Amino acid sequence: MATTRRMILLGGLGTAGALVVGYALWPSHRLEKADALAAKPGEKFINNWLKIASDDTVTVVVPHCDMGTGIYTALPQMAAEELDADWSKVKVEAAPPDTIFANGPLGEGFILSTQGMTANDIPAFLRGTVANTFRSVAGYMDLQVTGGSSAVRATGVYGMRIAGAAAREMLVKAAAARWNVSPSECTTKANKVLHAASGRSLGYGALVEDAAGYSPSANPPLKPKDKYTLVGKSIPRVDIPKKVNGTTNYGLDVVQPGMLYAAIRISPVFGGKLKSVDSKTAETMRGVKKVVSLDDSVVVVADRFWRAYNAVEALDPVWDNAGNGKVTSAEIAARHNAALKGDDLKKDITTGNGADALAGGRLVEATYSVPYLSHAPMEPMNCTALWKADGTLEVWSGTQDGLGARAFCAKVSGLSMDKVTYHLLPMGGGFGRRLPGYFNFLEQAVRTAQAMPGTPVKLIYTRDQDMQHDYYRPNVTSHLKGALGADGMPVAWVNDYTTDDGANSEAHIVYGIGNQAVRTAKVPTHVPTGPWRSVEASWHGFFIESFVDEMAHAAKKDPLDYRRAMLGAKPRHKAALELAALKAGWGTPLPAGSGRGIAMFESFGTIVAHVVQVTVGQGGALTIDRVVSAVDAGMAVNPDGFKAQIEGAIIYSLSAAKNGEITIDKGAVVQSNFPDYEVVRLADTPQIEVHLISSDAPLGGAGEPGVPPLAPAIANAIYAVTGTRIRELPLKNHTLTLAAR
Amino acid sequence: MTVKLKINGTEHVLDVEDDAPLLWVIRDEVGLTGTKFGCGIAQCGACTVHVDGNAQRSCVTTVGSVAGKEIMTIEGLSANGLTPVQQAWIDHQVPQCGYCQSGMIMAVSALLKTNPKPTDEQLAESITNICRCGTYPRIREAVRALGEKV
Structure with missing residues (x-):
């Protein structure tokens, strides 16, 4: 199932831009089936994701599930914006798990293939569509998956906005025909089509029957950003009221x-x-x-x-x-280390003179590793x-x-x-x-x-079954080497890391270093692994951003300046770093025992820079005091909701960095519940500030990108205070002392 | 093996073992599902209910030990509309997945009855419930705001 994690969660969106052209809304004959499946009395589907009722209410049908990230609000915001809908007349519901509501028909084809099924399992009337679409559409849109921080940047950008704009166009055509005027004379506002010249207006509900008969345009005109009234607003989340009185029904x-x-x-x-x-x-x-x-x-x-x-x-x-009853974590670690020392490293990328360039400067070298992690969601x-x-x-x-x-x-x-x-x-x-x-x-x-x-x-599952039969964030080891030139800046970067499937694009660095080599060593184990919030970025963020910090200190340079010097071609990354540093007071004095660390990582289309402030007590006790975060996701559809995702990612990542570790003994997981898999609680919660940067860049994901830079920012702060470099997570396995500095 | 439980003001006469866990009796016998199962060993607090007004983790509470006492669940707390704590949870957009929030709200509500204006430290000492989505910063803000109204 190697394709699942890599292709679905990370690979797909790289080509998502093509979907602007390739994404097709339903032909009108499909609406009847949708109506039969999911329209209540008085409602009618106008296209894939939108129903309009006789009282003008718009219902957005979301092809994702709710796991708490706020997409049941953000996605309807995007559709309602283009449709010129009044938010008080917008409802939201989950799309049924039916082929017709697949997030694009390819989704079904792709999912069927991962389940070992073929197109023959698809109802006959859909086969042509799947085949056609398979050729023209690629990427994430075509799934009902909720993952990969994809909802807003794929479903929203390429689905909801198009659906809203196309529906608006169809409603305008219907009204113009009814009035015998040109569609260009009509405008829309608050679930109505208006004809200013004659003072006439018709509600969407009165027009939907006619409108549904028009073919939806795949490229309807979209609103310019400066005309937005819903997107970019912190509209309260629609799912929250039922979550404060116990009435949300979970599985x-x-x-x-x-x-x-x-x-x-x-x-x-x-x-x-x-x-x-x-x-x-x-x-x-x-x-x-x-x-x-x-x-x-x-x-x-x-x-x-x-x-x-x-x-x-x-x-x-x-x-x-x-035959797996004797496997231990120590034995798995030895396998990882041996693989990196072996001769069968597989080339991922080489630029310039690659590893040969290591000879051209002062060598800095370190080995990093991260452990297996369980997801441990609250609902087993x-x-x-x-x-x-x-x-x-x-x-x-x-x-x-x-x-x-x-x-x-x-x-x-x-x-x-x-x-x-x-x-x-x-x-x-x-x-x-x-x-x-x-x-x-x-x-x-x-x-x-x-x-x-x-x-x-x-x-x-009881909690112990849940924790012991997860699909774990893989444990990974990385052997990093850098060569520093006379000015202290790196002339070579070499990263050899272990993997349980293939190469990870998240290992590719954003910094401008002329000679690079990235190589992998495959280490299969019997431990099942899977995507864990931010997936491969969860380890590469820690390795890369810690090692860059090591190089900065080896060069006796400020870690912020060091990074800035390598980001000449990356103004957005540089700006995120600078904003986080500014807001955190980078360089200003702190009490003895306290220090700051900085790290920045782009994942899922979003750049996140964290500055973490820590205090190490006389007895070595570590406190994470403050996290200041600067985030560039282009634009946040719902800024408060976006901030909540970054806050949550910081807490999730902090749990892992401090305490997260699944170990293996006698072939089985040792940990069984929260006492031996401790997670962050209120008492461990730092002050968190999130600053959102607005740019014209394509929208980035929200759920995951806050995770990767947190652990390295903590480790870099610990180094600043103690002189101890943390190269293995979690932090609980390290004894800190102030004596080193 | 009959146990009398008073839940949200209603008396239930139940044919269950004395040592049956209150959590599962509330959920499976009485049919109130707002109280959640998270860990089963009183670590996470998703199952928090009030027993005679005090927060208690129902997954390790036997029904025999609370027979005749006043038990309140999230459904009982919400019986007359939103409480100020629940309203603050909406105002500060606290929940994400929401699964832990019944227990979180029950725990915070019990604390605020005895200490309506807790410091951050008192809050953290008293509320040890786990939220994996990481809503703690907003919980802290919501409780601060409630304290300011006192």
């Missing part, structure tokens, strides 16, 4: 008539299989209905969850460890499934891809897509854990349901 909250509950124990060793289990004792416990043996796990189904859990804990399953993995008597399947779960989840459940159950109903629910956190390719919990729930025909079963 965990699904209730179905006659529903039973399931608790699971999965083979502790990855890849292990269930050999045998004596279920007699568990079967006599109160409420237990069945003990189900799966390939990799044992499941107890009971009338209440705590009874299922007590019973599964009472089992003593025997596992086959698939869960899924409710019902295997019906008529041979169909109904599934309820929160995932980062409704359509992908449906396709996966079809594959697991051996059914065709049309026999699987999938209900997509809001997620109590995702961070990459709930993306397609990482659906172990769906498979186990479907298999359990197949053993309980006619009964809905809700499978819930």
Whole structure:
């Protein structure tokens, strides 16, 4: 599944610009099917993502799931802006996980392929469309995936805006025809088409039937930025009211008539299989209905969850460890180090004289590493499934891809897509854990349901199962070398790093260094890995921005000035660094024991610079006092929502930097819950300031880019205070002392 | 094995074991799903409810230990519309995924009853609930704003 992480999460958007031309709105005959699927009485689809009701209300149908990033507000803002809709008459709902609502038909094709399905599994009437689109459209738009910080910069820019503008154009045509005037004489405002010359106006609701008959334009005129009234405003998030009174229903909250509950124990060793289990004792416990043996796990189904859990804990399953029962973190680390010393490094990029140029200056050299990390979202993995008597399947779960989840459940159950109903629910956190390719919990729930025909079963992972059966942020080691010229500036940059799939474009540096070599060494392990908030940037940001700091100190130069000197061709990056430094008071005196570190990294189309201020106490206790962040994402559609994402990314990254570490012993994960996988709480929360930079650059992502520069900024601040260079995360494994300086 | 629980002012006579966890009884037996499961070992606070007005982590509370006491969940707190804490959560746009916020709001509401104007330090000492989305800066702001109104 190497393509999933790389292509879906990072690769796709590089070519997204092509979608401006390639993106096609539905031909009008598809609207009937959409109406049948998702229009309520009085509503009508006008194009892919927009419904208009007889009372002029506009409903934006969002082909993403809610995991807390605010896209159910930001995306409708973009559509409503182009449609000239009054925000009080805009509603939002989730697109059904149906082929017709795929985020572009290619999505289905791509997702099907990752699930081992083919175009033959697609309903006949859609095959031509998929085939055509496959040729002309590439990239992220075509999925129902929520990930890769893609919602606003792909769905919003290439979908929502186009849909809103095209719908507006269609409504204007309909009104002009009704009045027998030229469309150019008509204007739109607050869900109405106006004809100033005659003083006539018609609401969108009265026009939608006629308007839907026009073919939508793929290139409708878009509003210039200076005419925006909704985009760029901090409109309160529409999902928040239901999140303060407990009424948002997550996957965990699904209730179905006659529903039973399931608790699971999965083979502790990855890849292990269930050999045998004596279920007699568990079967006599109160409420237990069945003990189900799966390939990799044992499941107890009971009338209440705590009874299922007590019973599964009472089992003593025997596992086959698939030959992985002796693997330890130390042994994996040794493999990484050996691979980097080996001869089979694979070239990624070489510029200038590459590694040969190392001889042309003073050598600086260091080895960095980061550990495996668990996602640990607050809502543990869960899924409710019902295997019906008529041979169909109904599934309820929160995932980062409704359509992908449906396709996966079809594959697991051996059914065709049309026999699987999938209900997509809001997620109590995702961070990459709930993306397609990482659906172990769906498979186990479907298999359990197949053993309980006619009964809905809700499978819930306990926290230890969630933490020990994740798809981890990979552990990665990087061996960095730089050669400093007479002026202290680098003349050569060499980065050899380990990877569990291929080369990562995030290892390519933004700094102007003439001779570069980047090489990879593949180190496969039995530990399952997957995308974790900011994916590959989460480690390359730490390696690169720490090592640049090392070079600056080796050259006895200020780390900010050092970076600025290498960013001549990158004014936006330079500006972000300078703004963060300015707002943080870079260079101004601090009390003894306190210091600042700076780091900057671009990911998902957004440049983020953090200045972190830390204090190291006499006993070595580390406090992260303040984080000042400057962010250039072109423009923030919802500035307050964008800031919240950066704040959240800082906290998520801080948890990892301070304490995050999944270790392996006897082939299994050692950590099991928050006491041994500690995360940041209020007491550890620094003061955070986020400054947004407006530029004319294309819109960047919001959810992930705040993560990568945080850890190096902390490590650089620690160096400034203590003289100790942190080259391995997490920080909890280091003893700090003020004595070094 | 009958246990009498008074939840949000309503008495429930339930056929459950004395040592059944309050969290799962609230969710599975009584059918109130606003109270969430996060860790099962009183580490994260997603399951926080009020017992006789005090914040308590329901995942490690046995129903036998709270029989006859006044139990309040997020549904009970919200019974008469938004409380000032909930309104402050909206004003400061606190929630992201929102999953931890029932517990967070219950914990903060209990604290503010005894200490309506906590310092940042008192807040951090009292509220040890986990939020993985990282809404802590806004929680701090919201509580500061509530304190200023006292």
